[in-house]
Amino acid sequence: MSCAFECRMARFAYITMKKGNTLFFKTRPRVRSYAAVCGSKEKEGVIGGYADVTLSDDMYGESTYEKAECKMLSAAVSLAVEKSGLTDGDIDVLFSGDLLNQIISASFAARDFQFPFLGLYSACSTMSEGMLLSAVLVDGGFAVNCVAATGSHFASAERQYRYPLELGCTRPPQSQWTVTGAGACVVSRGAGNIAINSATLGRVRDWGVTDVNNMGAAMAPAAADTILRHFEDTGRGPEDYDMIITGDLGALGSRILKDLMWEKGCDVSDNHVDCGEIVYNVIEDEFQGGSGAGCSAVVMNSYIFTKMDAGLYKRVLFAATGALLSTVSSGQGESIPGISHAVEFERLPPAKE
Amino acid sequence: MTDSARRGNINYLEYVRSLEPSTKHFKNCLSAFGVGGLICVIGQFFRYMLGFAGLSGDELAGAVSVVLIFLGCFLTGLGVYDRIGRHAGAGSIVPITGFANSVTSPAIEFRTEGYIFGTAAKMFTVAGAIIVYGVFSGVMVGIIYYFL
Known part of the structure; x- marks a missing residue:
């Protein structure tokens, strides 16, 4: 293959591989x-x-x-x-x-x-x-x-x-519980049933939430922004996905996300699932559900991928959500910026394996 | 941030506030009253007992405080006090046992960083604020009292 041809191919590939902030693999x-x-x-x-x-x-x-x-x-x-x-x-x-x-x-x-x-x-x-x-x-x-x-x-x-574990303080009802867990996945060329079709890069959104106990509300605008842009760039809608999974918005944040999406004319109430909301049987002080990096990592790398492997879900959008705060920033009264990156997974039909 | 963006934020924050689950004030007050009262009853019990043992005045008050501080630390070490505190709220924070808990819990937590820079240095991360403003308000009240 000549170099000129390769360059042309590369330019062609560049044009088709990205639309808006969504990368198509x-x-x-x-x-x-x-x-x-x-x-x-x-x-x-x-x-x-x-x-x-x-x-x-x-x-x-x-x-x-x-x-x-x-x-x-x-x-x-x-x-x-x-x-x-x-x-x-x-x-x-x-x-x-x-x-x-x-x-x-x-x-x-x-x-x-x-x-x-x-x-x-x-x-x-x-x-x-x-x-x-x-x-x-x-x-x-x-x-x-x-x-x-x-x-x-x-x-x-x-x-x-927050505070030392043994400190006898109360947790506010809008708080979440950090998940103890870790998840990992191997992404490879060629081998495997679950394909990564596209991914949408997240933008940092900050709508002024300062309550460190209410990270769902801080992250929901970022998740809504990323999911909406994903739909716009791919030309799809919520009905094209079996599941739209967010990371750790919790029960309250999920409610806000659905409202924000609905406002933009996009109803995700049927197929939206939040890892934080489902990870615990709320019995003690988890209140709004799980949070933390491990929350979406554990749920995706166990429950969701297993179900996808079994063919129960065909197409899944995974938009993990992050609250980009530190104890210093919240101590100085800064609001909490949120981010969310979305990755689209598709279960390939068995014939192709 | 533009004005319109800030207005949008205010609307959003109001909307979030309307969704937030409200704190159950009545239930919280009741359990705080119950647990706080129980701690006082235990204190009073030790006061009577130590009174029978022959202590009186400042010695008696000091001895009761020491016993309650010990109990607060002991229950913190056993991992029980945070469970009580989760339900009792101010009921277990305000009494002297709560102060003991606020000193003991970071001391246990930061033990992993060593006895000097962990336990000793971090011991007053929570209680430091209580001590500073406790002493400060004590001084202010003292000054007001002096002029009355």
Whole structure:
């Protein structure tokens, strides 16, 4: 192939591969394998039967919660790689991030592996950002197998963002509960039943919510923005998807998202599912449901992908949502910016396998 | 931020506020009253007991406080106090046991960073504010009292 032809092809490809902020993947990278580790509280919920490892002890045999979080993430990555039938040498890059300062869990977990690591921080939307970037690298031909992973731990997040665990304070009714868990998936060229067709890059939206206990309300505008732009760029509507999954808006945030979408003439009330809303059987103080990077990571990499693999859902839009705040910014009275990246998954018909 | 965007935000924030579940004030007040009262009853019990043991005046008041502080710390260490606090709210925060809990809980939590920079340095992250403003308001009241 001549260079001139290749350049022409590249230009042609550039024009067709992107519309608005949505990337269309020509080679349709596949989710080759996926794995999830979840904590004891999460085990009681819907994902308990689908996660690969469920912990009975949230310390995971470690001396600190941060080490436990790191170990969960590491376990999820190595399980996903193991399930894909690949070895460390076959993996081109690991995209990973978490909620702790300087993303220590992700980078410390990456010590255990022989492949390169690219650290991400996108708060609770890290999972979809990792999947998106993996698909970009695989589709662009820069990688054959990528791993996207993230996780969070209730105790380490509480300590960083809120109060010591044993402090006897009350939780407001609009608050959520950080999920203890980690999820990872291997995105590959060619092998696997679930294809990544397209992805929409998120824009940071901030509608002025300052209440750190109400992150659903802070993130809902970002999710609505991304999902609406995805529909606009793809020319599809909510009815074309079996499920529209958001990350951790919680019950209140989901309600707001539906209202915001409805205002724009787009009714998602039938097929919208929020990972945070479904992850717990609300019995104690979870109130609005789960949150945290691990929330969408665990639900996607256990429940949703298993169901998709079984052919129950054909097309799914996954828009994980992140609240980009820190204790410093909220202490200084800043509002909470939200972000959401959307990735579209499609279960390929068995004939093509 | 433009004016129209800010107006949009105000509308959105009002809408969010209208959806937020309201705090159950009556139930919360009732459980705070019950638990807070119970802690006071326990304190009074120790006051009688220590009174029988021969203590009186400032010694007695000090001894009762010490016992309640010990109980607050002990229950925090057992992981019970936060569960009580979740339901009782101010009922378990305001008494001296709540103060003990606010000192003990970060001390336990930050034990992983070592005894000096963890336990000792972080011990007053929550209680520091209580001490500063407690002493400050004590001084103010003292000054007002002096002039009355």
